[in-house]
Amino acid sequence: MTGLFELLGLGASAELLSLSGWGGNLLRGLANSLQIAFGAFGLGLVIGLFGAYGKLYGGKVTRDLLAIYTTVIRAVPELVLILILYYVGSDIINKISEAMGGGRVEINGVAAGIWVLGVVQGAYATEVLRGAIKAVPVGQIEAAKSYGMPAFMIMRRVTIPAMMSFAVPGLANLWLIATKDTALLAVVGFNELTLETRQAASSTRAYFTFFLAAGFLYLMVTLCSGAVFARVEKWARRGQPSLKGGAR
Amino acid sequence: MKLKALLAAATAAAALSAGAAAAEQVKIGIAAEPYPPFASLDSSGNWVGWEVEVIGAVCGAAELDCVITPVAWDGIIPSLTGQQIDAIMASMSITEERMKTIDFSDPYYNTPAVIVADKSMDIAPTPESLAGKIVGIQASTIHQAYAQEYFKDAELKVYQTQDEANQDLFAGRIDATQADSIAMADFVGSDTGSCCEIKGAVADDPAILGRGVGAGVRKGDDALREALNKGIAAILADGTHEKITAKYFTTSIY
Amino acid sequence: MISLKDLMQPHRIVMMLVFAGIVIWCAIALRWDWIPKYAPLALEGLWATVWILAVSTFFGFMLAVPLGLAQAVGPWYLSIPARTFCTIIRGTPLLLQIWLLYYGLGSLFPQFPWIRSSELWPYLRQAWPYAVLALTLSYAGYEGEVMRGAFSGVAKGQLEAAKSFGMPRFTMFRRIWLPQAVRNVLPTLGGETILQLKATPLVATITVMEIYAVSSRVRADTFIVYEPLLLLALVYMAIAGVIALAFRRLEKG
Numbered sequence: 055m056t057g058l059f060e061l062l063g064l065g066a067s068a069e070l071l072s073l074s075g076w077g078g079n080l081l082r083g084l085a086n087s088l089q090i091a092f093g094a095f096g097l098g099l100v101i102g103l104f105g106a107y108g109k110l111y112g113g114k115v116t117r118d119l120l121a122i123y124t125t126v127i128r129a130v131p132e133l134v135l136i137l138i139l140y141y142v143g144s145d146i147i148n149k150i151s152e153a154m155g156g157g158r159v160e161i162n163g164v165a166a167g168i169w170v171l172g173v174v175q176g177a178y179a180t181e182v183l184r185g186a187i188k189a190v191p192v193g194q195i196e197a198a199k200s201y202g203m204p205a206f207m208i209m210r211r212v213t214i215p216a217m218m219s220f221a222v223p224g225l226a227n228l229w230l231i232a233t234k235d236t237a238l239l240a241v242v243g244f245n246e247l248t249l250e251t252r253q254a255a256s257s258t259r260a261y262f263t264f265f266l267a268a269g270f271l272y273l274m275v276t277l278c279s280g281a282v283f284a285r286v287e288k289w290a291r292r293g294q295p296s297l298k299g300g301a302r
Numbered sequence: 303m304k305l306k307a308l309l310a311a312a313t314a315a316a317a318l319s320a321g322a323a324a325a326e327q328v329k330i331g332i333a334a335e336p337y338p339p340f341a342s343l344d345s346s347g348n349w350v351g352w353e354v355e356v357i358g359a360v361c362g363a364a365e366l367d368c369v370i371t372p373v374a375w376d377g378i379i380p381s382l383t384g385q386q387i388d389a390i391m392a393s394m395s396i397t398e399e400r401m402k403t404i405d406f407s408d409p410y411y412n413t414p415a416v417i418v419a420d421k422s423m424d425i426a427p428t429p430e431s432l433a434g435k436i437v438g439i440q441a442s443t444i445h446q447a448y449a450q451e452y453f454k455d456a457e458l459k460v461y462q463t464q465d466e467a468n469q470d471l472f473a474g475r476i477d478a479t480q481a482d483s484i485a486m487a488d489f490v491g492s493d494t495g496s497c498c499e500i501k502g503a504v505a506d507d508p509a510i511l512g513r514g515v516g517a518g519v520r521k522g523d524d525a526l527r528e529a530l531n532k533g534i535a536a537i538l539a540d541g542t543h544e545k546i547t548a549k550y551f552t553t554s555i556y
Numbered sequence: 557m558i559s560l561k562d563l564m565q566p567h568r569i570v571m572m573l574v575f576a577g578i579v580i581w582c583a584i585a586l587r588w589d590w591i592p593k594y595a596p597l598a599l600e601g602l603w604a605t606v607w608i609l610a611v612s613t614f615f616g617f618m619l620a621v622p623l624g625l626a627q628a629v630g631p632w633y634l635s636i637p638a639r640t641f642c643t644i645i646r647g648t649p650l651l652l653q654i655w656l657l658y659y660g661l662g663s664l665f666p667q668f669p670w671i672r673s674s675e676l677w678p679y680l681r682q683a684w685p686y687a688v689l690a691l692t693l694s695y696a697g698y699e700g701e702v703m704r705g706a707f708s709g710v711a712k713g714q715l716e717a718a719k720s721f722g723m724p725r726f727t728m729f730r731r732i733w734l735p736q737a738v739r740n741v742l743p744t745l746g747g748e749t750i751l752q753l754k755a756t757p758l759v760a761t762i763t764v765m766e767i768y769a770v771s772s773r774v775r776a777d778t779f780i781v782y783e784p785l786l787l788l789a790l791v792y793m794a795i796a797g798v799i800a801l802a803f804r805r806l807e808k809g
Binding site: 379402436442446461475476 | 671682779
C-alpha cells in the first residue's frame with residue numbers, strides 16, 4: 055500500500071494538502087465554484103420560469119424566440135458558449151455604458167461566471183419547468199381562475215407549489231450540472247476549484263494528490279446536494295400519495 | 303435554497319452595477335498559470351516572482367493604483383480589448399503582429415528564444431535537426447508563430463500553458479519545446495527539468511520574435527502607455543530594476 | 557417535422573427576414589478572409605471531432621450495458637463497484653478527469669524508463685488515446701445509469717415467459733432483454749450523444765487538434781475574437797442537428 059502511495063507521488067500529500075499548504079487554495083477555489091454555481095442556478099431558475107411561462111402562454115413570436123434560445127444553447131458546447139458570452143457580455147455592457155455617457159463598468163470574475171453559466175442553465179431550466187407546469191392538472195388552474203384570482207397570484211399560490219414535485223428531480227440534476235460546469239471557467243482563467251487544482255499541481259508536481267483531492271471535493275458536493283434534494287423532494291411531495299408501493 | 307440562490311444572483315447583479323464607481327484602478331493582466339521565475343502562485347494564494355515585483359515597482363513609480371488580475375493566456379489580448387483588464391504585463395514580446403491589435407510600452411526585459419530537449423537527444427535548434435521531431439509550444443506565443451514558420455517538418459503540439467509543455471517534455475511525450483530562455487533556465491534547474499537541457503537559441507527573426515518584452519495596452523490608451531513608460535524609465539534609472547533582477551538572476555536581463 | 561405551411565406564417569416570415577439580415581450583416585461587416593487559409597485544417601479538425609465522438613459513444617455504450625446490468629440485477633460484488641464507478645464519473649467534472657488521466661499518468665512515466673521502449677509507447681505519448689479513454693469512461697458512466705433504469709423497466713413477465721420456454725440465459729438476454737432496453741433508451745440516447753458532442757472540445761486542452769482547437773489556433777494567429785467562435789457554434793449546431801435526425805430515424809426504423 056505504501057508502495058503504491060509513493061508511486062503515485064502521494065507520499066507528502068498530508069503536508070501539501072494542509073490548510074497552511076495548498077489545501078487553503080483548494081478550499082478557496084471550492085468557495086468560488088460554489089458561489090458561481092449558486093448564482094448561475096438562481097439566475098437560471100429566474101430565466102427558466104419566465105421562459106417556461108413564455109413558451110406555454112406567450113405569443114407566437116415569444117414562443118419562437120424561446121425555441122431558438124433553448125435549441126441553440128442546448129446544441130452548442132458550454133465551452134464555446136462561455137468564450138462567446140464571456141467576451142461579448144463585457145463588450146456589450148461597456149458599449150451600453152459608454153453610450154449612456156457612463157464610464158467603464160468593471161465586471162468581476164464571479165459576476166461574469168454567473169452571467170455566462172446562468173444563461174446556459176436558463177435554457178435547460180426552461181425545459182424542466184415547462185414540463186413541470188404542464189404536468190399540473192389543468193383543473194386546478196381553471197378553478198383558481200374561476201375564483202377570480204389574478205394571474206400572478208395563481209402562479210404564486212397554485213402553479214408553482216403544485217409543479218414543485220415534478221420540477222425538483224430535473225432541477226436537482228441542473229444544480230449538479232451547474233457545479234460541474236464551473237470547472238469550464240478554468241479555461242478562461244477564472245480561479246475556481248479546477249484551475250486552483252491545476253496551479254497547485256503544476257507548482258508542486260504532485261498531480262495525483264491534487265487532482266484526487268479536487269475530485270473528492272466535487273464528489274462531496276454532489277453527494278451532499280443529493281441528500282439535500284432528496285429532502286426537498288420529500289417536502290415538495292408532502293400531502294401527495296406516496297410513489298413507492300402504491301396500489302395501482 | 304431557492305431564495306439563497308436568488309439572493310446570490312441579485313448580489314451579483316448589484317456587483318455589476320456598483321463596479322462603475324471604482325474605475326480608477328488599473329487592472330494589470332498576467333497569465334493565470336505558474337511561469338517561474340516571473341510569476342507563480344505560492345501556497346497561500348499570492349502571486350510572486352520577478353515580473354510581479356516589477357509590476358509593483360513600475361506602478362509605484364508611475365503612481366498608478368494597480369491590481370494584478372490573472373486571466374487565461376490564450377485569451378489575454380481579447381481580455382484587454384474587451385476591457386476586462388487595462389494592461390498586459392505577462393512576459394509578452396513586442397511584435398509587429400500584436401501591434402496591429404494593441405499598443406506596447408517600452409520594453410522592460412529581453413529574452414532570446416531557445417530550444418529545450420532531453421539531455422540524451424542529439425538536437426540542435428535548427429529546422430533540419432527538428433524535422434520529424436515532436437515540438438511542443440504554447441498557444442498564442444511568438445514561439446508558436448516562429449515554429450509554424452520555420453519548423454514546418456516537425457510535428458507541432460500546441461499547449462495552453464508553457465507549464466503543460468514542460469510537463470510533457472518531462473513525461474517524454476514531446477521531443478523538444480521552444481520557449482523563453484530565462485524561464486527555461488529556471489525549468490532545467492528544477493527537479494522535473496533535470497531530464498533536459500537548453501540546446502541553444504533559435505536563429506533570430508525580429509519580425510516574429512519581436513524586440514523585447516513590453517506592457518500591452520489598448521490602442522489609443524496613450525495616457526496609460528505614457529504612464530507605464532515613465533514608470534519603466536524611472537525604475538531603470540534609480541536602480542530598482544537592477545535590484546529586483548539581482549534577487550532572481552545572476553546577470554542583467556534588460 | 558416542420559412543414560412548409562408552418563414556416564409560412566407571417567411572424568415567421570418576418571423573423572426569417574430578420575435572421576437573413578443578421579446573416580448578411582455578419583457576412584459583410586465581420587472578417588471572414590481567414591477561412592480559405594484554415595479550411596484544410598478545419599476539415600481535419602472536424603474529422604477528429606466526429607471520429608472521437610463516434611468511437612467514444614460506441615465503446616462507451618458497450619461498457620454501459622454491463623454496468624447497467626450489474627446495477628440492475630447483479631450480485632452485490634458487481635453492483636457496488638458499478639454503482640461507485642457511475643457515481644464518481646457523474647460526480648466530478650469531465651475536465652478534471654481528462655487532466656488526471658493525461659497529466660497525472662504523464663507525471664508517472666519518468667519513474668519507469670522502460671515505458672519509452674515498450675510497444676505501447678507510440679500510443680502513450682500521443683494525446684488522442686487519453687481523450688478517447690476519458691470520453692468513453694464518461695459516456696459509460698452516464699449511460700450505465702440510464703441502462704440500469706432501462707433493464708429494470710423491461711416487464712418481468714416477458715423474462716419469465718422466456719425462461720419457461722427453456723430459453724438459455726444468454727439468448728434471453730440477447731433476444732428479449734437487451735433489444736427492449738435499447739429501444740426504451742433510444743430517445744434518451746440521442747440527447748446523451750449530443751451532450752457527448754458538447755463534451756468533445758474539452759480534449760483540446762490536452763493538445764488534441766479537433767475543431768475547437770482549430771478555432772483557437774485561428775484566434776491565436778489572427779487575433780480575430782468572435783468570428784471563429786460564431787462559425788464554430790454553427791458547426792456544432794449542424795453536427796447536433798445531424799445526430800438528432802439520425803436518432804429520429806433509428807427510433808422509427
